[in-house]
Amino acid sequence: MITGKVAELLESTQYLQEVVVNGWVRSFRSNRFIALNDGSTINNLQCVVDYEKLSEDTLRRITVGAAIKVKGTLVESQGSGQKVEVQANSVEILGDADPEEVKLTILSPKRHSFEKLREQAHLRVRTNTFGAVMRLRSKLAFAIHSYFQENNFHFVNTPIITGSDAEGAGEMFKVTSFDLDNVPRNEDGSVNYREDFFGKETNLTVSGQLEGETYALGLGQIYTFGPTFRAENSNTSRHLAEFWMVEPEMAFCDLAGNMDIAEKFIKYVLKYILDNCKDDLAFLEERLANEDKSKPEAERSPMNLTEKLKFVIENNFKRVSYTEAIDILKNSKPNKKKKFNYIIEEWGADLQSEHERYLVEKHFKCPVILFDYPANIKAFYMRLNEDGKTVRAMDILFPGIGEIVGGSQREERLEVLQKKMQALDIDEKELWWYLDTRRFGTCVHSGFGLGFERLVQFATGMGNIRDVIPYPRTPLNAEF
Ligand code: 4AD
Numbered sequence: 079m080i081t082g083k084v085a086e087l088l089e090s091t092q093y094l095q096e097v098v099v100n101g102w103v104r105s106f107r108s109n110r111f112i113a114l115n116d117g118s119t120i121n122n123l124q125c126v127v128d129y130e131k132l133s134e135d136t137l138r139r140i141t142v143g144a145a146i147k148v149k150g151t152l153v154e155s156q157g158s159g160q161k162v163e164v165q166a167n168s169v170e171i172l173g174d175a176d177p178e179e180v181k182l183t184i185l186s187p188k189r190h191s192f193e194k195l196r197e198q199a200h201l202r203v204r205t206n207t208f209g210a211v212m213r214l215r216s217k218l219a220f221a222i223h224s225y226f227q228e229n230n231f232h233f234v235n236t237p238i239i240t241g242s243d244a245e246g247a248g249e250m251f252k253v254t255s256f257d258l259d260n261v262p263r264n265e266d267g268s269v270n271y272r273e274d275f276f277g278k279e280t281n282l283t284v285s286g287q288l289e290g291e292t293y294a295l296g297l298g299q300i301y302t303f304g305p306t307f308r309a310e311n312s313n314t315s316r317h318l319a320e321f322w323m324v325e326p327e328m329a330f331c332d333l334a335g336n337m338d339i340a341e342k343f344i345k346y347v348l349k350y351i352l353d354n355c356k357d358d359l360a361f362l363e364e365r366l367a368n369e370d371k372s373k374p375e376a377e378r379s380p381m382n383l384t385e386k387l388k389f390v391i392e393n394n395f396k397r398v399s400y401t402e403a404i405d406i407l408k409n410s411k412p413n414k415k416k417k418f419n420y421i422i423e424e425w426g427a428d429l430q431s432e433h434e435r436y437l438v439e440k441h442f443k444c445p446v447i448l449f450d451y452p453a454n455i456k457a458f459y460m461r462l463n464e465d466g467k468t469v470r471a472m473d474i475l476f477p478g479i480g481e482i483v484g485g486s487q488r489e490e491r492l493e494v495l496q497k498k499m500q501a502l503d504i505d506e507k508e509l510w511w512y513l514d515t516r517r518f519g520t521c522v523h524s525g526f527g528l529g530f531e532r533l534v535q536f537a538t539g540m541g542n543i544r545d546v547i548p549y550p551r552t553p554l555n556a557e558f
């Protein structure tokens with residue numbers, strides 16, 4: 079007798095083997111056919127019961143959502159749709175699910191909107207779509223580690239609680255152990271952080287980059303993969319207040335090398351899921367195709383999900399300087415006809431997502447790497463170019479997603495960095511340790527950050543970022 083996962087049993091050819099399998103009932107037809115799912119695969123295992131062998135009480139309790147243990151014989155299936163099935167000898171009810179109560183939840187077998195599913199995020203993982211998305215998310219995480227481990231990168235865990243607020247990437251969440259009804263104050267009325275847990279002001283990290291840089295300048299090549307937090311009030315389908323970021327950092331690597339690695343890395347992880355997640359991808363592809371059918375002709379995607387992934391894997395990302403991009407945008411139809419919300423008038427303008435999407439989806443029709451941005455719309459640590467006005471920044475823009483990667487070559491020259499910090503009013507005392515790396519064996523180095531949920535969105539075709547993370551945190555929402 080072997081205890082197996084549904085995924086293993088469905089692949090097995092050991093017919094007539096006695097098996098035990100646990101799972102949740104997805105459906106029960108004709109008092110005879112149980113569709114059993116245990117999360118190991120999107121596919122259900124058909125368990126055929128002989129109602130004469132089971133007590134009436136047991137039969138009554140085989141209901142949608144119930145947890146059961148089935149013992150039986152693995153046989154070649156008579157019906158279509160599956161190779162094998164289990165002829166059940168016994169069914170044990172492990173956990174009941176009252177049908178009257180199930181009816182009131184998203185477990186009830188009918189179509190629910192994604193909004194409705196979000197309200198019951200603790201149950202939605204038992205649906206086909208969310209099972210597929212979360213398994214793909216897990217496989218993508220594995221592929222990310224594989225890529226870096228195979229290519230001489232070391233995994234580094236940078237702090238979640240930080241004392242520096244120098245990234246400038248967004249608003250930060252404060253960390254404190256103060257009783258907020260009774261906060262210690264200085265004589266001038268300001269908060270006395272010396273009495274707080276860390277003896278100073280602290281925040282949740284917006285990026286592990288600065289600490290990551292210090293480690294790259296010792297371990298050579300590193301990557302982080304952890305949660306980051308941004309208190310921006312962005313209610314969009316691409317922003318979370320808590321998201322996971324992958325941040326590689328490479329010593330002795332310039333901007334061109336940075337772009338090469340980012341492109342190779344993205345292609346590697348997408349190839350990995352194409353090769354290893356066929357069933358889940360096929361399901362999501364069909365879901366997306368159905369969703370597309372309900373859209374007007376003009377909004378439908380010319381490619382299905384697999385084709386989209388293959389397209390990214392097989393084609394070079396288009397590399398375009400910010401200056402070229404501005405020219406393209408200035409002369410574009412939506413700009414001339416004032417269709418953009420923000421009209422591009424001159425060099426130096428910050429690009430909004432409408433502009434990024436125009437470049438990727440309408441103009442180039444492929445992933446785009448934009449580089450050499452104006453210095454004053456980018457962070458202080460980016461390497462100043464010889465022209466004195468642009469920095470060696472790069473953003474990777476993806477169709478349907480917009481910015482998926484942001485990165486740069488870092489300013490390795492101490493005096494240039496100090497000047498920049500002064501100009502931006504960043505206290506050198508706060509970042510003494512960061513500046514030390516420019517004092518002791520400084521070198522050309524680069525890195526980037528990839529938004530993990532945006533990658534999962536692209537790989538699964540899910541339209542809203544809230545549906546690719548188990549428990550999304552967004553403005554006014556921290557349920558569960
Ligand atoms: O462009 P960002 O802000 O870059 C940095 O934080 C750098 N320190 C990274 C580095 O060079 N090591 O963020 C990087 C990526 C974005 O391109 C986007 O994919 C994702 O993180 N991202 C978000 N994802 C979800 N929700 C948000 N609020 C996000 N903000 C950024």
Ligand code: MG
Nearest residue numbers: 473481483484
């Ligand atoms: Mg960015």
